Every structure is written in structure tokens, then in C-alpha cells.
Amino acid sequence: DVVMTQSPLSLPVTLGQPASISCRSSQGLEYSDGNTYLSWFQQRPGQSPRRLIYRVSNRDSGVPDRFSGSGSGTDFTLKISRVEAEDVGVYYCMQSTHWPPWTFGQGTQVEIK
Amino acid sequence: QVQLVESGGGVVQPGRSLRLSCAVSGFTFNNYGMHWVRQAPGKGLEWVAAIWYDGNYKYYAESVKGRFSISRDNSKNTVYLQMNSLRAEDTAVYYCTRSYYLDSSATPDYWGQGTLVTVSS
Numbered sequence: 169d170v171v172m173t174q175s176p177l178s179l180p181v182t183l184g185q186p187a188s189i190s191c192r193s194s195q196g197l198e199y200s201d202g203n204t205y206l207s208w209f210q211q212r213p214g215q216s217p218r219r220l221i222y223r224v225s226n227r228d229s230g231v232p233d234r235f236s237g238s239g240s241g242t243d244f245t246l247k248i249s250r251v252e253a254e255d256v257g258v259y260y261c262m263q264s265t266h267w268p269p270w271t272f273g274q275g276t277q278v279e280i281k
Numbered sequence: 282q283v284q285l286v287e288s289g290g291g292v293v294q295p296g297r298s299l300r301l302s303c304a305v306s307g308f309t310f311n312n313y314g315m316h317w318v319r320q321a322p323g324k325g326l327e328w329v330a331a332i333w334y335d336g337n338y339k340y341y342a343e344s345v346k347g348r349f350s351i352s353r354d355n356s357k358n359t360v361y362l363q364m365n366s367l368r369a370e371d372t373a374v375y376y377c378t379r380s381y382y383l384d385s386s387a388t389p390d391y392w393g394q395g396t397l398v399t400v401s402s
Contacts, residue, residue: 205386264386268340270328
């Protein structure tokens with residue numbers, strides 16, 4: 169199984185400042201079709217997960233452009249250009265290249281300083 | 282709008298069974314594969330099971346293989362998770378989520394609000 173490792177696990181940030189979360193996979197995530205199936209999900213307190221990013225860097229509909237994804241191979245990053253109060257929550261990366269199983273990172277808790 | 286509504290959770294004794302349902306609306310159910318993903322209290326997300334849009338392929342996490350069974354009824358726009366021989370470690374919020382049938386990665390997008398399953402004597 170592909171192991172997804174996120175860092176940091178806790179990320180205190182100041183409002184208006186940038187934030188960055190790293191996600192590393194135990195195997196390369198490029199699929200035979202040339203796509204890389206790495207997604208990012210946000211889970212606000214008390215809510216169900218919401219997909220923010222798919223295929224490394226594609227934002228889902230309605231996702232603010234302050235969220236961006238990048239990376240390739242085994243190293244990926246989610247960046248928030250200017251953190252807002254509504255961004256508090258846990259962020260998960262997930263790989264869907266080598267399935268089953270579909271595997272998630274441990275999650276990164278983003279909180280306001 | 283897209284809606285996925287889970288039901289069937291509750292408190293159950295170890296070794297007993299429970300069936301979860303996820304009723305969907307707002308999209309063409311037949312065009313989507315479905316997954317169950319769970320989250321133990323205070324923990325992260327764990328994929329549990331997936332079923333293809335036509336029901337022909339099913340996949341399970343090793344932790345539930347042989348005990349859980351996923352199925353769907355396309356006439357009722359509903360996906361099910363039959364959970365047998367439940368253990369304390371199955372205690373979690375269970376979410377259903379969908380993935381588009383033309384997406385070869387079956388990456389989930391929309392999620393339901395979840396239903397809590399507590400396995401305890």
C-alpha cells in the first residue's frame with residue numbers, strides 16, 4: 169500500500185499570512201495515463217471533508233484561489249496564500265493512483281495563532 | 282444540488298451486525314462509483330470500501346475484508362454497507378462519497394455528512 173506522510177501535523181498561522189503543507193508518498197504517483205492522482209481535502213471543525221484540489225493542482229469549483237497545489241513524483245504541497253479564519257481545520261492529502269486501497273495522509277491541523 | 286445522506290448508524294454490541302445506507306440526489310447515480318470512508322473519534326480518514334457505478338467491481342480495505350460488504354441499488358439511488366462481526370475498532374463516523382465513472386482513479390469528490398457507528402458492550 170502507498171503510505172502518505174504529511175508535515176507538519178500541526179500548523180499555527182497568523183491571519184493574512186501564508187501557510188504550506190507537505191505531503192510525501194512512498195511511491196511515485198504518476199499513473200500510466202500521464203496523470204498524477206493526488207488530491208487535497210479540507211475538514212472544518214464538525215463538518216465532513218470537502219475536496220479542494222484534484223490531480224495535484226486543479227481547484228474544485230468554488231474553492232478560493234488562495235489555495236494552490238503543486239508537486240510531482242512523491243512530493244506535493246498545498247499552499248494557502250493568505251490564511252483566513254474560515255481556513256481553520258484539518259487538511260488531508262490522498263492518493264488515488266495505486267488503488268486499492270485509496271490512502272490518506274495523517275492530516276494537518278491548521279489553527280490561528 | 283448534490284446530496285448524499287447517510288443513515289443506519291447507532292450503538293451495537295461487538296460481534297453484531299449493522300447496515301448503513303447512503304441515499305443520493307441531485308446527480309445521476311448510475312454515473313458514479315461510490316466509496317465508504319470512516320473516521321474514528323479524533324483520528325484521520327480511512328478508506329473502507331468502493332463499488333463501481335454498475336456494481337460489477339467492489340474493493341475493500343484489508344481491515345474489513347470478509348466482514349463488510351458494499352452494494353448498491355441504482356433504482357433507489359442508494360448505496361449500502363453491510364457490516365458484520367463488528368469490533369470496537371470499527372467505531373467511527375462513516376461517510377459515503379462518490380467518484381465519477383470516467384475518472385479512472387475513482388477519486389472521491391462530494392461527501393455526505395456521515396453517520397456514527399459505536400461498537401460497545
